[in-house]
Amino acid sequence: MKKLFPLLFLMLITFSSGAQSLNVDPHYQFIQSANFVQSKNYYLLTLFEQDKAVSAILKKDEVLLKLAQQKLQDLNSSLAECKDALCLIQKAKFSDTEIATVSARLRALYQPGSALDLLTKTQLIPSGTYILNKGADAADLLVKAWEQDAAGINYTIGVYAEGKKPNYPLIDSISFNTKHKRYYTLMYDCAATLAGDVKNTQLFFEPAMQAALLYLQINERTDAANYEPMALTVNKAAADRVKLINWSKYPYSNILVPGAGGEDYTSPLSAEGMLRCRLAAQKYQSGAAPFIMVSGGKVHPYKVKFCEAEEMKRYLMNTLHIPESAIIMDPHARHTTTNLRNCVRLIYRYGIPYNKPGLIITDKSQTDAIMVMAARCEKELKCVPYKLGKRNAETEVEYYPAIEALQINPYEPLDP
Incomplete structure (x- = not known):
């Protein structure tokens, strides 16, 4: 059987969501086809x-x-x-x-x-x-x-x-x-x-x-398939840095910034996307977390060529001077539900502590929606891939990873 890396030892893990302990391997390396x-x-x-x-x-x-x-x-x-x-x-x-x-x-x-x-x-x-x-x-x-x-x-x-x-x-x-x-x-x-x-x-x-x-x-x-394998491409600098972090220095494991789709086919990043990045950069500079996670695929408008996560990463680096090694991209999410789900997956796969909260930073209207999003997750994903913590401000809410995020969604082939 062909593997990208050797399969490491199995271990029981429990996510902070209260899910039962399962034989899921945090170090599992996927078997890949050519596609x-x-x-x-x-x-x-x-x-x-x-x-x-x-x-x-x-x-x-x-x-x-x-x-x-x-x-x-x-x-x-x-x-x-x-x-x-x-x-x-x-x-x-x-x-x-x-x-x-x-x-x-x-x-x-x-x-x-x-x-x-x-x-x-x-x-x-x-x-x-x-x-x-x-x-x-x-x-x-x-x-x-x-x-x-x-x-x-x-x-x-x-x-x-x-x-x-x-x-x-x-x-x-x-x-x-x-x-x-x-x-x-x-x-x-x-x-x-x-x-x-x-x-x-x-x-x-x-x-x-x-x-x-x-x-x-x-x-x-x-x-x-976009940007894959991400740990060896767009996320390599950050993924390599994960193992060097002294996590006790930070109240949060990451700052999650959901993407905001553009209104046209010529603007790489929407105004709302810029503002969310600026809020996240402020929090990062204050020492809240060692990583900013930017999440969003090629979504709005229909078949747009710009990727929200890629453009937010570019803006964070070029305009706000955040180092690449502090930015993790999720370039696949197409909805707020999968912004959270995909970032939980990256927390898990990259070895980021899953018993430590993350911090979502976005605009007030999306934060309001996230606070009541569990029912939508159950409908669309058949699970809730996170657990919410405190809402610290109109634009900030804590979240914890849930192991159910690892489940493939067969009805979203662009971002399963």
């Missing part, structure tokens, strides 16, 4: 693909191999049989029957001591990426993770090929007019390309997964 969009959205399937022993089991199983062959046959036959775009697209998706068939086979193939057992206990559980299923036993967790990945693939195909409405249509919708007569040609070309890409696969999930990734690519929606 960060794939790895971040469909992590179980990436493990299936990269783990040689598990991959061999899946390829040899008669039922799963037959499913792989059927998916390839359906894909190829669609090129001759389908006369409209929707027909071509639906051939790539998983049916409810196919999902249930795979679930049953995974349960049957899962045996104590098997390669699937080892993968679940040394990769899936330590990663924390399916942590909302923490009450399940290992076999159930494996099945639930599969069903989540399958649902995520179908959702992506539904939005970025069929043209269904995403959760936030104004910023995340499909790039094409699905009613135009040329759309059939585009979808035909996608199907033909996909057929060539996966023609030799024996893994049952590859045709559907690669279809989802292809549709994201042609929509220019590969945002999940």
